[in-house]
Amino acid sequence: MNEPRPPTAEEQLEFLQQLQRLLDEGSFVASYKFALLHAIADLCVLKGDDSGAELELLTSEIAERFIRLYWRQTAPFVAGDEKQILKQNTGRQAAVVRDVADHHNRYHGSLADLERSRSDWNALLRGVEQTIRRMPLWKLQTVGSERLEFLYQNLDAGGVVRLEPGVAYCFRAFYPMVTDIIEGAWSHFVQRHNRKLLGQIIDLRAFLFGAQRSSLAAFHPLLREVQKGRCFYCERDIKSRADVDHFIPWRLYSLDLGHNFVLAHQGCNSSKSDLLAAEEHLERWTLRNHACRDALGDSFDQLDILHDWPATRQVARWAYGQAYQAGRQVWVTKQHLRPLSDDWRRILANASRPAA
Numbered sequence: 001m002n003e004p005r006p007p008t009a010e011e012q013l014e015f016l017q018q019l020q021r022l023l024d025e026g027s028f029v030a031s032y033k034f035a036l037l038h039a040i041a042d043l044c045v046l047k048g049d050d051s052g053a054e055l056e057l058l059t060s061e062i063a064e065r066f067i068r069l070y071w072r073q074t075a076p077f078v079a080g081d082e083k084q085i086l087k088q089n090t091g092r093q094a095a096v097v098r099d100v101a102d103h104h105n106r107y108h109g110s111l112a113d114l115e116r117s118r119s120d121w122n123a124l125l126r127g128v129e130q131t132i133r134r135m136p137l138w139k140l141q142t143v144g145s146e147r148l149e150f151l152y153q154n155l156d157a158g159g160v161v162r163l164e165p166g167v168a169y170c171f172r173a174f175y176p177m178v179t180d181i182i183e184g185a186w187s188h189f190v191q192r193h194n195r196k197l198l199g200q201i202i203d204l205r206a207f208l209f210g211a212q213r214s215s216l217a218a219f220h221p222l223l224r225e226v227q228k229g230r231c232f233y234c235e236r237d238i239k240s241r242a243d244v245d246h247f248i249p250w251r252l253y254s255l256d257l258g259h260n261f262v263l264a265h266q267g268c269n270s271s272k273s274d275l276l277a278a279e280e281h282l283e284r285w286t287l288r289n290h291a292c293r294d295a296l297g298d299s300f301d302q303l304d305i306l307h308d309w310p311a312t313r314q315v316a317r318w319a320y321g322q323a324y325q326a327g328r329q330v331w332v333t334k335q336h337l338r339p340l341s342d343d344w345r346r347i348l349a350n351a352s353r354p355a356a
């Protein structure tokens with residue numbers, strides 16, 4: 001077998017063009033194709049690397065991403081006096097949406113509770129996995145009568161997909177742009193299938209994909225205690241209002257897992273905005289999460305907040321790796337940005353060592 005190599009510029013452009021074709025020309029009765037593409041992109045960040053190598057994904061892993069993507073979308077949408085679950089299919093409601101909505105209802109919207117009840121979680125996972133194997137997985141790359149097999153080979157059976165060489169590389173390199181396009185197209189699809197309920201509501205995308213800002217309030221007391229009343233970034237006391245900030249910016253990767261949150265002055269938070277924080281902040285963040293991971297995990301459980309430190313670390317590794325490759329600047333203080341050094345590697349490598 002050949003050594004993996006990153007795709008050439010031309011190959012990367014071709015990847016983007018074909019992806020665009022799938023989204024524009026593929027005709028689909030349910031929103032599954034969007035979920036599937038989003039899930040694959042997510043898994044490339046979580047499991048892949050930047051060598052250009054092929055990447056094996058299990059249909060069970062794709063199913064888990066499906067549940068996470070559809071979870072917030074299966075909360076009833078309220079429009080005036082009407083309240084219903086948005087349709088994601090031309091005919092009957094899509095099977096995955098029905099199943100996820102049923103669990104959303106039974107677990108009062110708490111995905112953390114559902115995951116803890118191993119049997120219900122596993123049953124839902126298996127059901128969704130079956131649907132993915134039957135419906136979108138082997139049909140995604142068909143456009144009209146043409147086959148556009150650039151992501152993986154259509155095997156038409158089995159529980160494994162093998163992403164072609166270069167595919168994981170491209171999804172990682174273009175992740176914010178690709179997911180932006182997918183979410184935009186997905187929102188249009190849902191809007192089209194719910195005209196009666198939605199009318200001209202414009203903020204559908206925030207409902208489908210936005211951060212659950214309201215629930216962030218639950219973090220305040222915990223983070224205040226962990227940070228001893230100080231701002232995570234400038235380390236000065238917080239005397240007035242503070243914001244809960246996504247350490248890895250939401251705009252880069254919508255990571256709503258507990259370890260990603262820090263408490264900061266509103267001024268520090270809004271200045272950092274969608275930028276990655278500099279190495280000294282990264283070091284403090286990794287130390288906090290690594291050293292206190294058990295205590296934090298317990299607190300997150302009590303607050304009903306999902307958490308997964310290894311997955312969070314994987315996303316951080318991806319985010320800093322991409323920024324480094326692209327020569328991006330990172331946020332140091334309100335007045336100060338500077339190019340990212342390769343110290344991020346050491347910092348995040350330390351975070352993988354077992355706690356002392």
Ligand SMILES: [Zn+2]
Binds near residue numbers: 232235236264
């Ligand atoms: Zn501050």
